[in-house]
Structures are given as C-alpha cells and as structure tokens.
Amino acid sequence: MSLIPTQYKEILEAFIFSQSEPVxxxxxxxxxxxxxxxxxxxxxFSVELRxxxxxxxxxYANKGFRLYQIxxxxxxxxxxxxxxxxxxxxxxxxxxxxAAMETLSIIAYHQPCTRADIEHIRGVSLGQNIxxxxxxxxxxxxxxHKQVPGRPTLWGTTQExxxxxxxxxxxxxxxxxxxxxxxxxxxxxx
Numbered sequence: 357m358s359l360i361p362t363q364y365k366e367i368l369e370a371f372i373f374s375q376s377e378p379v380x381x382x383x384x385x386x387x388x389x390x391x392x393x394x395x396x397x398x399x400x401f402s403v404e405l406r407x408x409x410x411x412x413x414x415x416y417a418n419k420g421f422r423l424y425q426i427x428x429x430x431x432x433x434x435x436x437x438x439x440x441x442x443x444x445x446x447x448x449x450x451x452x453x454x455a456a457m458e459t460l461s462i463i464a465y466h467q468p469c470t471r472a473d474i475e476h477i478r479g480v481s482l483g484q485n486i487x488x489x490x491x492x493x494x495x496x497x498x499x500x501h502k503q504v505p506g507r508p509t510l511w512g513t514t515q516e517x518x519x520x521x522x523x524x525x526x527x528x529x530x531x532x533x534x535x536x537x538x539x540x541x542x543x544x545x546x
Contacts, residue, residue, distance in 0.1 A: 360393060360404050367391070368408065371384070372423065372430055373432050377431070377515075377519070378430060378431040381402065383429075388405075420435055426523070427515045427524065427525075428515065459486050460513075462474050462478065463512065464513050465532060467499070468499040468500065487511075497513075513526070
C-alpha cells in the first residue's frame, strides 16, 4: 500500500509551483503531515516522496518548464532550450563585475575564507563595494569569525548562489582542474 495517496502528487506539484525558492523534501514532508499523511517509517516515506518527484519530473520532461533539483530542493524552471527565447521578455539579473566574479569564485572554492585570504589569492586588495554587491545579491554570507587576532569575518556562499548557477550542491561545481583543461599551456620557448 502506498504511503502517499495519488491525489497528493497534484498537491505537491501545486505547492512547488507556488514557491519562488526551491522546496526541500523536509518542507514537503511537513506539508503532507499537516494534511493528514503520517508514516511510521520515515525512510520508506522519503523514498516514496522521491519516487513521486521522479514521476513529476517525467510528466514535465517535454514541457516548456521542468522540475529540477536545485540548491537542495525542488523547483520548476524554464527548460534550458527555451530560455534564449525569453531573454528579451524577462529582465536579466544584474551582471557582476569581473572583480566580483573573481571574488565569488574564490569564496566558492575556498570557503570559508577571510578577506585577507581572498586578497592573497587575487593578488589585489578587495574593495568593500565588491563584497557589498555580493551581499546585496545574496550570493555570499558571513559564516562566523576566524579564531585569530582581530577575528576576521569568514565568508561563504548561500543557497541563492547555488540557485543562481543552477546547482544542487557545492560538489556540483566544476573541479579546478576541469576549468583549465582546455587552456593551452605555453612555455617561454613558444
């Protein structure tokens, strides 16, 4: 016998569709519990929920928007092949400067890190306006303080960062080695 009745597929579909942020499985389970669905075995319940989400993904596989697992949750998004058609209709998000992108990359790959760490890796000082723009975009957040004199702030990425890049978790970032794989190496003799 199924732990989640079939009509709840549509309820979950409507709930995910109504949310502007990715919906975690934990929140979906809370929704189901509030609507009278209970389970003694939460592992089996979670497995059934994932199967139901998989069926929803299949239902939307050939539609203009799809169900994606993003930033630790589930969200309906425009299908990638149709996104270029919407560029002229939908306002583009604010572009980050090159310095902001470099800073964001350093934080993503070395988090948690301090301002001094970022400056050391970049080789130039970090303007407060760069950190401010990343904070304003909700792509980075303070993650505590380093236990050294002065207790500098440690910086890390946010769920919004994962959502912005269409990633489910940080391990989905390309490996550092992959980023430079296609760049030809030149020696001084070339």
